[in-house]
Amino acid sequence: MSAAPSAVSPLFATFARADVAFERGEGAWLYTESGDAWLDFGAGIAVNALGHAHPHLVEALTRQAGKLWHTSNLFQIPEQTRLAQRLVDHSFADRVFFSNSGAEALEAAIKTARRYHYARGNPERVRIVTFEGAFHGRTLATLAAGGQAKYLEGFGPKVEGFDQVPFADFEAAKAAVGPETAAILIEPIQGEGGVRPVPHGVLRALRELCDAEGILLVYDEVQTGIGRTGKLFAYELSGVAPDILASAKGLGGGFPVGACLATEAASAAMVAGTHGTTFGGNPLAMAVGNAVLDVVLAPGFLDHVQGTALNLKQKLAAVVDAHPDVFETVRGEGLLIGLKCVKPVAEVAAAVRGHRMIAIPAGDNVLRLLPPLIVGEHEVAEAVARIDAAAGDLVAAGA
Ligand SMILES: *Cc1c(COP(=O)(O)O)cnc(C)c1O
Numbered sequence: 001m002s003a004a005p006s007a008v009s010p011l012f013a014t015f016a017r018a019d020v021a022f023e024r025g026e027g028a029w030l031y032t033e034s035g036d037a038w039l040d041f042g043a044g045i046a047v048n049a050l051g052h053a054h055p056h057l058v059e060a061l062t063r064q065a066g067k068l069w070h071t072s073n074l075f076q077i078p079e080q081t082r083l084a085q086r087l088v089d090h091s092f093a094d095r096v097f098f099s100n101s102g103a104e105a106l107e108a109a110i111k112t113a114r115r116y117h118y119a120r121g122n123p124e125r126v127r128i129v130t131f132e133g134a135f136h137g138r139t140l141a142t143l144a145a146g147g148q149a150k151y152l153e154g155f156g157p158k159v160e161g162f163d164q165v166p167f168a169d170f171e172a173a174k175a176a177v178g179p180e181t182a183a184i185l186i187e188p189i190q191g192e193g194g195v196r197p198v199p200h201g202v203l204r205a206l207r208e209l210c211d212a213e214g215i216l217l218v219y220d221e222v223q224t225g226i227g228r229t230g231k232l233f234a235y236e237l238s239g240v241a242p243d244i245l246a247s248a249k250g251l252g253g254g255f256p257v258g259a260c261l262a263t264e265a266a267s268a269a270m271v272a273g274t275h276g277t278t279f280g281g282n283p284l285a286m287a288v289g290n291a292v293l294d295v296v297l298a299p300g301f302l303d304h305v306q307g308t309a310l311n312l313k314q315k316l317a318a319v320v321d322a323h324p325d326v327f328e329t330v331r332g333e334g335l336l337i338g339l340k341c342v343k344p345v346a347e348v349a350a351a352v353r354g355h356r357m358i359a360i361p362a363g364d365n366v367l368r369l370l371p372p373l374i375v376g377e378h379e380v381a382e383a384v385a386r387i388d389a390a391a392g393d394l395v396a397a398g399a
Helices: 055-065 078-089 102-119 140-146 170-176 200-213 283-296 301-322 345-353 377-397
Strands: 024-026 029-031 037-040 095-099 127-131 162-165 181-186 216-220 244-247 258-262 327-333 336-341 360-362 366-369
Touching (some): 037 377, 055 283, 078 258, 078 283, 102 140, 102 181, 102 216, 102 244, 102 258, 127 140, 127 170, 162 170, 170 200, 181 200, 200 216, 283 301, 336 345, 345 366, 345 377
Parallel strands (some): 127 162, 181 216
Antiparallel strands (some): 029 037, 095 258, 327 336, 336 366, 360 366
């Protein structure tokens, strides 16, 4: 374990950090300075899609670091164009805007949706329908989109223009759409909200509603994208494509990268001068993003993710059955897995940490498992054993 933090930290106290620091990582394993190995089924909150120190990513980053870091978007950035083209070739999209984070990708998505209607002579169409339990980021607009009171409190007037309806409630969404609506924004599977998949029929109905009303369907795939669900993007599971999609987390494999993908029609109004970023899409980030796609799009990789996920979920189902006082169900798609807890999830996560394994609490009293997509049978077996042992501890403690 690391040394205890000093009494007065120079950092904002915005995070309740566990008292452990890691020095290096390899694959799904993290190592403290004193050499303790931790099994990482959090992957930096679904970020380290290829685990730690993946040789192909290390090579791409170090090679680029010796050539060119940053030029700004005043110039051509060939690796940026190449990454955009690859995302276009493997999705519904025709165009991409790169940012540094998920929230910024969502900001670009929201602006793109509003500008679409503005350019078509409907400047009143600015409102966006969102869903309870959503998480879209921590900027002022994405907080308003997420609509969670606990995150909005104390930060002044809520950004106008978001109408929230109950989770996955199509009728409520339909009722919320009016003459000022620009778009419907939804996570195909809520991540922070507790690994809650939206039924495919609801996504299909939302698509039809958007088409009928002339409004845009926007997916937040910041957490679900880049292979996490066993598909490049989770919307492929339903076959219901959006007009705009926000990606981030796994896209940079640990390097900060976000992207807003859109169809030609949805992005047509985003012309020179309408939006921008200093850092977004810089050569370092793009070298890593391309390296991530080299691996994720390689033949067989996503099949491997699906196979691993099936194996993990089956084994977890047995753990759930064995500990009905701790766990209720296992759910999710691919390697975005939620264990719905009976005991408070914070206690369960702490018990798992006691076995040197990282899993991440989410809403709805769910423990999230977000392992790197490269985990193999050994890590799956280890994870299941550690979760089983942690559940045993909780039962023994009689808490
Ligand atoms: C993490 C997350 C975001 C915010 O991403 P940041 O990079 O933290 O800004 C937005 N939407 C979803 C679904 C996320 O999981």
